[in-house]
Amino acid sequence: MKWSEFSIHTTQEAVEPVCNILHEAGASGVVIEDPQELVKEREDHFGEIYQLSPTDYPEDGVIVKAYLQVSSFLGETVEGIKEAINGLLEFGIDVGHNIVKISEVNEEEWATAWKKYYKPVKISKYITITPTWEEYIPKSEDECIIELDPGMAFGTGTHPTTVLCIQAIEKKIKAKDQVIDVGTGTGVLSIAAAKLGAEQVLALDLDEVAVQSATLNVNLNKVDDIISVKQNNLLEQVTGEVDLIVANILAEVILRFVGDACSLLKMGGTFITSGIISAKKDEVQNALLENGFIIEETLEMEDWVAFIAKKINN
Ligand SMILES: C[S@@+](CC[C@H](N)C(=O)[O-])C[C@H]1O[C@@H](n2cnc3c(N)ncnc32)[C@H](O)[C@@H]1O
Numbered sequence: 121m122k123w124s125e126f127s128i129h130t131t132q133e134a135v136e137p138v139c140n141i142l143h144e145a146g147a148s149g150v151v152i153e154d155p156q157e158l159v160k161e162r163e164d165h166f167g168e169i170y171q172l173s174p175t176d177y178p179e180d181g182v183i184v185k186a187y188l189q190v191s192s193f194l195g196e197t198v199e200g201i202k203e204a205i206n207g208l209l210e211f212g213i214d215v216g217h218n219i220v221k222i223s224e225v226n227e228e229e230w231a232t233a234w235k236k237y238y239k240p241v242k243i244s245k246y247i248t249i250t251p252t253w254e255e256y257i258p259k260s261e262d263e264c265i266i267e268l269d270p271g272m273a274f275g276t277g278t279h280p281t282t283v284l285c286i287q288a289i290e291k292k293i294k295a296k297d298q299v300i301d302v303g304t305g306t307g308v309l310s311i312a313a314a315k316l317g318a319e320q321v322l323a324l325d326l327d328e329v330a331v332q333s334a335t336l337n338v339n340l341n342k343v344d345d346i347i348s349v350k351q352n353n354l355l356e357q358v359t360g361e362v363d364l365i366v367a368n369i370l371a372e373v374i375l376r377f378v379g380d381a382c383s384l385l386k387m388g389g390t391f392i393t394s395g396i397i398s399a400k401k402d403e404v405q406n407a408l409l410e411n412g413f414i415i416e417e418t419l420e421m422e423d424w425v426a427f428i429a430k431k432i433n434n
Pocket of ligand 1: 136304327395
């Protein structure tokens with residue numbers, strides 16, 4: 121089987137929408153080459169990534185690589201991808217160099233190409249994420265291991281927006297909490313919540329591939345008695361009352377459901393929002409304040425912001 125490798129030189133800000141465009145175009149597996157990974161040193165030295173080589177990363181910007189099966193429709197798919205990426209400019213998203221390169225790879229290369237980027241990573245005080253193919257022995261008794269098969273959904277766990285969410289969940293979650301994870305991707309945040317004591321977690325994603333990926337990872341981590349994975353648009357038709365809602369989605373999307381999040385939370389409940397590029401920080405903060413929340417804490421990593429907000433009004 122022949123595969124075509126797409127390499128898109130873009131910006132940190134555009135990584136997530138570019139990945140979404142590639143997934144929608146049918147890409148099998150996405151690799152993100154972000155030079156920040158090489159120098160990343162997080163608070164308390166969490167999150168160091170082992171065995172990375174600078175030659176695998178661009179000097180500036182981020183390279184997103186995706187793999188599509190070679191077929192007679194490839195030409196149209198390429199045009200569709202380019203058009204959709206250019207369309208991001210209309211949403212004020214900086215796409216940087218926006219250089220798209222296409223080359224052919226054989227199946228063997230493809231199968232190993234993206235695995236070399238994923239190594240066990242200590243994300244927070246208690247959580248370490250390890251890809252399914254790595255053997256990892258916990259360093260202490262209280263270290264919680266999340267095994268992940270990143271597959272085609274977003275969420276290897278090492279993206280700054282995900283790391284901020286996991287650190288925020290760890291700070292706020294209480295035993296027996298009821299949790300909703302909006303935009304679950306690989307299910308990583310839901311699994312973290314379950315491993316940190318949640319009684320029930322509802323993991324939602326609009327993307328069918330994400331729903332499959334999250335279901336696989338939930339089973340892999342043996343938390344299927346705690347987490348239900350469902351295909352859903354944001355919080356539409358979701359009922360009940362929960363203690364904590366977490367959402368790692370773009371700022372533009374968060375703005376669409378701040379009111380619904382408030383309605384579903386118990387008084388005093390926590391709304392963790394991440395995926396917010398620094399330029400959109402004030403917009404999201406204002407929306408939270410206008411919809412019954414106070415900001416308890418603002419977390420920042422690289423160009424990304426996450427809020428821990430508390431419901432104080434209906
Ligand atoms: C940045 S990823 C976050 C994945 C994972 N939660 C993490 O933290 O790594 C955002 C996810 O939101 C999902 N998403 C985007 N729009 C959505 C919508 N309207 N309703 C539900 N999920 C959505 C995407 O499919 C994607 O899986």
